[in-house]
Amino acid sequence: MSKILVTGVTGGLGSAVVKFLLGKAEASNISVLVRDAAKVEDLKSKGVNIIVGDYNNYDSLVAAFSGIDKLYFVSGNDIANRLPQHENVVKAATEAGVKHVVYTSFQRKNETATSPIAFVAEGHLKTEEWLKASGLAYTILKHGLYTDLLPMFVGEQVLETGVIYQPAGDGKTAFAWREDMAEAGANVLTSEGHEHKIYDITGAKTYSYQDIANIISEITGKQIVYVSPSVEEFSKTLTDAGVPAQYIGLFAGFSGAIKDGEFDEVSSDLADLLGRTPLDVETFLKGVYGK
Incomplete structure (x- = not known):
């Protein structure tokens, strides 16, 4: 069984992904990255591996990703610092030898500075570029x-x-x-054939x-x-x-x-990944x- 690490688990999406993973994989094969271990005591009690690290701390990420096969990479919510944080994650995953990164990006049509949400778009667009250039196997989930x-x-x-x-x-x-998005993410992490795919x-x-x-x-x-x-x-x-x-x-x-x-x-990708x-x-x- 693959060793899976999920980030962002103190938020709604990451925590839901772990919930669905616990129904599909052994807890011993699931790790989570957190800045404060006290916030995920419930996961520790279920046998999930708790790893302390921070998107701002490159060395902590390399250590956290060591031995990990699949990384569920939840985009950071610190918009001002998202670019260097995400660059840290991609570079650390590459250095640590992660086999597959699943990244939570966003649905869009306009990728230029004229977009009303250009202020949140830049970090996602650059992260997708970095993943594609990294040599890592990746899956990009373009969340609506x-x-x-x-x-x-x-x-x-x-x-x-x-x-x-x-x-x-x-x-x-x-x-x-969001629960459906999380279940789809867990399905991607626990099945094969999603490498270098982009799902809407x-x-x-x-x-x-x-x-x-x-x-x-x-x-x-x-x-x-x-x-x-x-x-x-x-x-x-x-x-x-x-x-x-x-x-x-x-x-x-x-x-x-x-x-x-x-x-x-509208895309059928979510329904296809859920099977419903x-x-x-x-x-x-x-x-x-x-x-």
């Missing part, structure tokens, strides 16, 4: 937007306000559930925010309307409401990408708003 983010995007008070307020126009998104990890259908408003309205019996302001009006409204600038920029960037059609593309139909948005939203 999480269905799980919809309650945040539509607003925690959407049932009280009755309004979804995002500058996304009529753009549509092939949202996919999306849901089976695209949805606009108007579609989301209609679904929530039907589930709750409360009329939800969708309003798409200009980015300038959106930014001013949220600024006046006291929302921090970094969140406004994040929401505006992803809504701009949705409006531009960056995520308006992924969870749809309607079912997810019923679980959130149908209580």
Whole structure:
């Protein structure tokens, strides 16, 4: 059995990957990379190997990756330092002799600086380049937007306000559930034939925010309307409401990408990797708003 190491396990995606791996492989063959071992005591109790390391510490990565066959590389969330961190991971994996790297990238069409999400794109695009040039066997998972983010995007008070307020126009998104993405990742790690493959990890259908408003309205019996302001009006409204600038920029960037059609593309790759139909948005939203 391959020795597998998963990064990012204190986050939702990495922890879910490990959960699915524990149903497919012996715990003794699974390792996780963490900065603070105290945060994964539950995994230690299940027999998972805990390795302390940091994307910022190259030597710790080389040591962590020694003897590892397959690495599930979760992209870092420190946008400002992502480039040097990811370069460390790829170089360390190469030096340590990792046989196969599975990298969590992102769905996109526009790879230029004109993209509304260029601020998050650069690290992913460079990492893909580094992996392809490294000589390592790799699999790139181009993740679409999480269905799980919809309650945040539509607003925690959407049932009280009755309004979804995002500058996304009529753009549509092939949202996919994070648990399905994690299960697909675990399937890639525990099966063969994925070397040098790029998979588009999306849901089976695209949805606009108007579609989301209609679904929530039907589930709750409360009329939800969708309003798409200009980015300038959106930014001013949220600024006046006291929302921090970094969140406004994040929401505006992803809504701009949705409006531009960056995520308006469906692939069967997720369903193929799962061997079943992924969870749809309607079912997810019923679980959130149908209580």
